[in-house]
Amino acid sequence: MDIFSKIAAGEIPSYKCAENDKFYAFLDINPLAKGHTLVIPRREVDYFFDLNDDEIAEMMVFAKKVAVAIKKAFPCRKVGMAVLGLEVAHAHIHLVPMQTEKDMLF
Ligand code: 5GP
Numbered sequence: 001m002d003i004f005s006k007i008a009a010g011e012i013p014s015y016k017c018a019e020n021d022k023f024y025a026f027l028d029i030n031p032l033a034k035g036h037t038l039v040i041p042r043r044e045v046d047y048f049f050d051l052n053d054d055e056i057a058e059m060m061v062f063a064k065k066v067a068v069a070i071k072k073a074f075p076c077r078k079v080g081m082a083v084l085g086l087e088v089a090h091a092h093i094h095l096v097p098m099q100t101e102k103d104m105l106f
Pocket of ligand 1 (some may be wrong): 003012014015026027028029030031038058083084085086088089
């Protein structure tokens with residue numbers, strides 16, 4: 001199991017933001033801004049664009065709900081979204097509360 005699968009399974013501790021049977025959202029351990037959240041599929045897939053079309057659509061709808069909740073909990077101008085995957089080979093989306101465009105500089 002990769003590290004994010006272990007997080008989704010509760011084998012590695014994380015600060016959970018939201019979950020359902022297919023997806024899990026938790027706070028990034030090294031946040032760019034307060035409330036920086038990662039959204040992952042429970043299924044082990046290396047990279048976001050390796051997900052199938054239905055999974056991508058469902059994950060976006062789930063991420064949108066999480067972004068709305070983040071904006072309430074961490075007031076900001078907008079919640080930025082990014083797909084990087086430079087470090088961890090398990091598909092994930094970054095959701096970052098932003099006040100200025102600089103808040104999204106990785
Ligand atoms: P990426 O793969 O998109 O470049 O970045 C992976 C992200 O996962 C980083 O922002 C990093 O801080 C976060 N991350 C890596 N390992 C852990 C972990 O064990 N727990 C949590 N909560 N975040 C992690």
